[in-house]
Amino acid sequence: MKPIKRIGIIGNGAVGMLMASLFEPDYTVTLYGRVDEASTVTIERTGVTQGTVQVRLCPVTKIIETEQDVFFVTTKAHQVEVATERLSGDVPVFICSNGIAHLDYARTKGFHLGVVEHGVSRDGHRLQHTGLGRIRIGSLGSLEEMSxxxxxxxxxWETDIEQVVTEKLFANAIINPITALCRVENGAVAIPPCRDIATAIYEELTMLFDRHVPYTYIDTIIDKTAHNRSSMLRDIEAGRQTEVDAILTPLLKRADERGVTLTVIPVMQKLILGASVSC
Incomplete structure (x- = not known):
């Protein structure tokens, strides 16, 4: 595979801007978003990393695939298909959105997967980098390892990226709806009564997946992000569409396919939908 020099990042939200600002010193980075015209934006980063970087921001509707060596998609899950409609997969594409709703789409398009473990929030072009983690990427096909x-x-690079995505889904399906409905930071999920709800969701998740995810993994994520406010909580507070249809709704379909009766997850899904409508 040819050396990577040019990186396209689709999605100019907090995660996309964080990745762009940290890739920029070593690569030529283009950030794509829902803007009308191309411009240069100044990203100011504070927190566990600090710095000020200028990055090119272009309309996502003007993507030219051959101008990049690799793409990272950091949009909300419900925006993935529209954001990537101009991409064929000839250039590697890693979808880093939450949930599993995009898995079949990724396979059909020949795209690949990524999981972002960093904590970050955004206020305009100012980022608060709240937690260090990793960007874990891997192939759903035969793409050779990229570094x-x-x-x-x-x-x-992960040789079993689907396991990584499943683990992230477990964490999101437990932490996001609880924190969004209770309006609490992630750390509260480790303490009753939130923990009681968390373990009930976990038990239902284990019936839906053949892959094993230990609850200790959930505890680790809660501990590392204890003072963070989940993306679903921030979406509800801001009156934005949540990722419930990427995280919880596919679980209901999976349960139907497996003939599994769920109790807690359907209630959480309806409550999040209700909370979103009321915003």
């Missing part, structure tokens, strides 16, 4: 220059992003 990136060392940086605080810590991009690592």
């Amino acid at each position: 990136f220059n060392a940086s605080p992003l810590t991009v690592v």
Whole structure:
């Protein structure tokens, strides 16, 4: 595979801007978003990493696939298909959105997967980098391993990316709806009564997946992000569409396919939908 020099990042939200600002010193980075015209934006980053970087921001509707060596998709899950409609998969594409709703789409298009473990929030072009983690990427097909220059992003190649995505789904399906409905930081999920709800969701999740995810993994994520406010909570507070249809709704379909009766997850899904409508 040819050396990576040009990186396209689709989605100019907090995660996309964080990745762009940390890739920029080593690569030529283009950020794509829902903007009308191309411009140069100044991203100011504070928190566990600090710096000010200028990045090119272009309309996602003007993507030219051959102008990049790799793409990272950081949009909300419900925006993935529209955001990538101009991509064929000839250039590697890693979808880093939450949930599993995009898996079949990724397979059909020949795209690949990524999981972002960093904590970050955004206020305009100002980022608060709240937690260091990794960008874990892997192939759903036969794409050979890709490597990136060392940086605080810590991009690592995973040979079983579906296991990584399943683990992230467990964490999101437990932490996001509880924190969004209770209006609490992630750390509260480790303490009753939130923990009681968390373990009930976990028990239902284990019936839906053949892959094993230990609850200790959930505890680790809660501990590392204890002072973070989940993306679903921030979406509800801001009156934005949540990722419930990427995280919880596919679980209901999976339960139907497996003939599994769920109790807690359907209630959480309806409550999140109700909370979203009321915003």
